[in-house]
Amino acid sequence: MSDATGTIYTETVVHSATEAFAPDVPYQTAIVALDSGGRVTGRISGERVRIDDRVARVEIRDGVPFFRKIG
Amino acid sequence: MGIGKTPFGAFPGRDLRSLAVEAGEKCLTSGHTDPSQIDAFFLGNFAGPSFVGQNHLAPYVSTALGIQGVPATRVEAACASSGSALFHAYTGVASGVYDTVLVIGVEKMTSQPTPRVTEILAGAGDCAGEIKAGSTFASLFAMIARRHMHEFGTTREHLAAVAVKNHANGALNPDAQMRKVITIEQAMAGKPIADPLNLYDCSLISDGAAAVLIAPAGRAAEFTDKPVRVLGIAQASDFVALDQKPDITTFPAVRRASAKAYRMAGVGPADIQLAELHDCFTIAEIVAIEDLGFAPRGQGGPFTLAGHTARTGDKPINTSGGLKSKGHPVGATGVAQICDLVLQMRCEAGERQVPRHSLGLAQNLGGSGATCVVTILGTV
Numbered sequence: 001m002s003d004a005t006g007t008i009y010t011e012t013v014v015h016s017a018t019e020a021f022a023p024d025v026p027y028q029t030a031i032v033a034l035d036s037g038g039r040v041t042g043r044i045s046g047e048r049v050r051i052d053d054r055v056a057r058v059e060i061r062d063g064v065p066f067f068r069k070i071g
Numbered sequence: 072m073g074i075g076k077t078p079f080g081a082f083p084g085r086d087l088r089s090l091a092v093e094a095g096e097k098c099l100t101s102g103h104t105d106p107s108q109i110d111a112f113f114l115g116n117f118a119g120p121s122f123v124g125q126n127h128l129a130p131y132v133s134t135a136l137g138i139q140g141v142p143a144t145r146v147e148a149a150c151a152s153s154g155s156a157l158f159h160a161y162t163g164v165a166s167g168v169y170d171t172v173l174v175i176g177v178e179k180m181t182s183q184p185t186p187r188v189t190e191i192l193a194g195a196g197d198c199a200g201e202i203k204a205g206s207t208f209a210s211l212f213a214m215i216a217r218r219h220m221h222e223f224g225t226t227r228e229h230l231a232a233v234a235v236k237n238h239a240n241g242a243l244n245p246d247a248q249m250r251k252v253i254t255i256e257q258a259m260a261g262k263p264i265a266d267p268l269n270l271y272d273c274s275l276i277s278d279g280a281a282a283v284l285i286a287p288a289g290r291a292a293e294f295t296d297k298p299v300r301v302l303g304i305a306q307a308s309d310f311v312a313l314d315q316k317p318d319i320t321t322f323p324a325v326r327r328a329s330a331k332a333y334r335m336a337g338v339g340p341a342d343i344q345l346a347e348l349h350d351c352f353t354i355a356e357i358v359a360i361e362d363l364g365f366a367p368r369g370q371g372g373p374f375t376l377a378g379h380t381a382r383t384g385d386k387p388i389n390t391s392g393g394l395k396s397k398g399h400p401v402g403a404t405g406v407a408q409i410c411d412l413v414l415q416m417r418c419e420a421g422e423r424q425v426p427r428h429s430l431g432l433a434q435n436l437g438g439s440g441a442t443c444v445v446t447i448l449g450t451v
Contacts, residue, residue, distance in 0.1 A: 009218065009319075010214040010215070010217045010218040010221075010319065011214065011217060012210045012213035012214050012217060012265045012266050012267075012268075013263075013265065013266040014205060014206075014207060014209075014210045014213075014265045015262075015263040015264055015265060015266070016185075016189070016207070016209065016263075016264045016265065017186070017189070017205065017207060018186050018187075018189045018190040018193060018207060019186040019187065019190065020190070021205045022186060024205065026263075027205060029201075029204055029205050029206055029210055029214075030214075031214060031313065031314045031319075039314040039315070040200075040314055041200055041201040041204045041206060041312070041313070041314045042204055043204055043205060051217065051218070051221045062203070063199075063203060064203055064204045064205075065204075
């Protein structure tokens with residue numbers, strides 16, 4: 001079981017952010033239920049995701065996991 | 072025994088201390104007492120150090136009120152700061168350590184630009200995890216809303232119904248920040264903040280303070296001829312990070328605190344005649360309705376849309392306008408909810424007065440559910 005793949009538990013597209021994230025809006029964050037167990041809050045790269053979509057981790061940037069839709 | 076509140080709003084000329092002092096003085100006057108009679112002082116404040124650069128806030132406020140020498144303590148529990156301050160004041164009186172305790176909640180937020188306010192508020196989340204990933208409080212509650220919609224079929228219209236109802240109530244409250252009636256179409260078409268939440272789903276950025284005086288029931292006649300009794304009060308805690316919670320469509324801290332408060336008061340959800348709930352976001356009111364047992368799990372949205380929680384309904388919620396319309400100076404909110412219930416219970420709520428007002432409940436939530444304080448009040 002991998003901690004690099006999982007399923008979207010919930011998500012949102014953020015339009016109004018703190019100063020640090022303002023250049024990125026709109027961006028999507030999600031809570032991912034990892035196949036290895038547990039959940040993590042991360043960012044979504046590329047195509048928007050919905051609840052129950054399968055995702056894989058594409059990178060970890062400054063400690064934050066970025067996921068992308070698969071399958 | 073006494074209550075006092077400033078109006079809520081954006082007051083560029085007012086500092087934190089002057090707001091707290093105004094509420095405190097009104098409260099002492101309303102309780103027919105003076106600073107020399109106060110045995111202890113509790114201040115609920117979330118982020119004074121970040122919003123206005125001042126620490127050591129409890130004696131900073133108490134001495135300005137003329138309260139000298141007694142314990143003065145600040146309590147921080149995010150948006151439940153002053154609910155928690157009240158809980159700790161109550162335990163001090165109930166244990167016999169103090170007799171008369173003044174509790175003030177205060178926040179001065181509008182001196183900072185909105186992105187900075189968002190950043191300071193985010194400090195109530197898990198800064199090493201969810202916040203670092205770009206979450207704001209609106210986005211955390213947006214994720215709760217998404218999941219609630221997915222599991223229970225809650226709709227955008229259900230969320231909007233909360234906003235429309237609270238705006239209608241706030242329009243009748245002279246101390247409310249936004250006295251504006253809105254339609255369900257307006258509420259569904261607001262500027263997007265974090266999908267599915269828009270501007271009309273979010274509470275306001277506010278300055279304000281609220282105060283309450285508590286004392287043993289046996290001494291009530293010294294302070295007021297219209298005493299309101301704390302029948303039950305409880306505080307509970309849970310994970311700070313949303314992603315650590317097994318189920319984000321319910322707040323275990325609300326369930327625990329309310330179960331204890333109901334037991335202490337000897338009443339149940341069906342007995343409650345009116346409530347002030349923590350509608351920091353519309354979805355929060357829907358989840359609270361369910362966690363407090365006013366409606367079954369997943370039914371908070373339809374319960375609201377059907378009008379049960381309206382001022383004219385059988386379970387009026389947020390007749391003050393709630394955080395949504397009255398305003399949400401975060402550290403002041405918990406005590407302000409108590410003040411608003413007391414106004415109703417003393418038949419002093421003016422145009423928004425409800426007919427059944429002898430048993431009221433306040434629910435004050437911190438963060439995305441990490442702290443909850445539930446208070447049940449009754450007329451003696």
